[in-house]
Amino acid sequence: GIQVEQSPPDLILQEGANSTLRCNFSDSVNNLQWFHQNPWGQLINLFYIPSGTKQNGRLSATTVATERYSLLYISSSQTTDSGVYFCAVYTGTASKLTFGTGTRLQVTL
Amino acid sequence: NAGVMQNPRHLVRRRGQEARLRCSPMKGHSHVYWYRQLPEEGLKFMVYLQKENIIDESGMPKERFSAEFPKEGPSILRIQQVVRGDSAAYFCASSNHPGDTEAFFGQGTRLTVV
Numbered sequence: 001g002i003q004v005e006q007s008p009p010d011l012i013l014q015e016g017a018n019s020t021l022r023c024n025f026s027d028s029v030n031n032l033q034w035f036h037q038n039p040w041g042q043l044i045n046l047f048y049i050p051s052g053t054k055q056n057g058r059l060s061a062t063t064v065a066t067e068r069y070s071l072l073y074i075s076s077s078q079t080t081d082s083g084v085y086f087c088a089v090y091t092g093t094a095s096k097l098t099f100g101t102g103t104r105l106q107v108t109l
Numbered sequence: 110n111a112g113v114m115q116n117p118r119h120l121v122r123r124r125g126q127e128a129r130l131r132c133s134p135m136k137g138h139s140h141v142y143w144y145r146q147l148p149e150e151g152l153k154f155m156v157y158l159q160k161e162n163i164i165d166e167s168g169m170p171k172e173r174f175s176a177e178f179p180k181e182g183p184s185i186l187r188i189q190q191v192v193r194g195d196s197a198a199y200f201c202a203s204s205n206h207p208g209d210t211e212a213f214f215g216q217g218t219r220l221t222v223v
Contacts, residue, residue, distance in 0.1 A: 030209070031209065033211060033212065035214070041198060041216075041217055041219070042216055042217070043200065043214040043217075045211065045213060045214075048210075048211040086151065086152070088152075090207065095157050095164055095165045095207055096142055096154045096157050096165060096168075096207075097142070097154070097202070097212055098154065099144075099151045099152045099153075099154075100151070101151055102151050
């Protein structure tokens with residue numbers, strides 16, 4: 001099956017800093033989503049982005065499907081950005097979202 | 110417009126008991142997925158269902174676990190004779206058309222086996 005690797009695995013930022021999270025996948029995908037799992041365990045949809053670039057406030061994402069990666073940018077980070085960020089992909093041959101390994105982000109004052 | 114609803118949010122069971130987890134998909138969604146998350150780990154696929162059909166159960170343990178999505182009512186994930194290793198967060202997601210549209214997750218059920 002498809003392999004989905006995220007980097008870095010852990011990240012500590014001071015409030016106000018910017019960061020880039022990466023998601024690499026081993027096969028062609030039809031769909032890619034980014035999620036934020038907050039410290040209470042809730043999964044929050046950030047982006048549905050099979051290709052191209054999208055922006056939502058301080059967050060933006062870019063997927064380059066032909067090169068099999070996606071990037072999530074967080075600007076001017078806030079403590080509420082803390083948690084785990086997952087990317088998840090659909091392939092044409094599988095009927096499910098396969099999750100990446102996650103990036104654990106901690107934003108400190 | 111209610112999202113994906115899961116209940117209960119927290120469930121405590123003694124070893125050997127049965128656990129029933131419920132998931133009501135978003136309105137208009139007919140595809141349901143169950144995932145399990147062990148502490149400090151990622152989400153692992155368990156099963157994918159459409160109304161009255163199991164489409165993909167490749168992630169389901171062979172014994173004690175079953176899932177259904179009846180014509181009427183929520184999807185149910187059933188775990189019989191629970192063991193301590195079943196303690197985890199169980200998430201349900203729904204979508205309108207798999208692969209082409211966004212999937213949304215419920216808040217999860219945290220199962221603790223004592």
